[in-house]
Amino acid sequence: MGRNGIPVQRIAPEERVAKAVEYGAQIHPQYTQEFSSGVAVTRHRVPWVLGCYGIWADKEAQYATAAAMDGRTLMAGEHISYLPARQEGAILSALDAVTRLHQHVVSA
Ligand SMILES: Cc1cc2nc3c(=O)[nH]c(=O)nc-3n(C[C@H](O)[C@H](O)[C@H](O)COP(=O)(O)OP(=O)(O)OC[C@H]3O[C@@H](n4cnc5c(N)ncnc54)[C@H](O)[C@@H]3O)c2cc1C
Secondary structure (H helix, E strand, O other), X not given: XXXXXXXXXXXXXXXXHHHHHHHHHHHOOOHHHHOXXXXXXXXXXXXXXXXXXXXXXXXXXXXXXXXXXXXXXXXXXXXXXXXXXXXXXXXXXXXXXHHHHHHHHHOO
């Protein structure tokens, strides 16, 4: 969670929904008229999630090792990407892993 997210995570869910409507209405003024109900969940407080994306201590130093094929194991996902916490990172990582796996098989 970034620094800007912390105050938003601390408030009650119903206040968070109200903030979302308030901020969204700055871009789409009709929000306040069209909004009917909402729900807010703080990800890092969900016991089996405890967050929402991988965080690296030193990605430059560790990425190549983490992404390397190790016997029959090859990892892919947002956590093995330079775009963590994004579907784009997960997809790019999957494409990279499948490409390398294919190259490994055809060159064996
Ligand atoms: C609330 C929320 C909102 C988000 N909003 C956005 C957004 O607006 N835009 C965006 O780009 N990204 C968003 N993301 C991030 C995005 O969803 C993730 O980065 C992406 O889904 C990660 O894809 P993945 O394939 O790496 O992992 P996942 O989608 O987490 O897939 C991992 C899969 O592995 C399975 N699995 C785990 N352990 C095992 C096991 N032992 N055996 C078999 N299967 C297992 C899991 O069940 C899961 O299906 C959001 C994430 C969250 C949580």
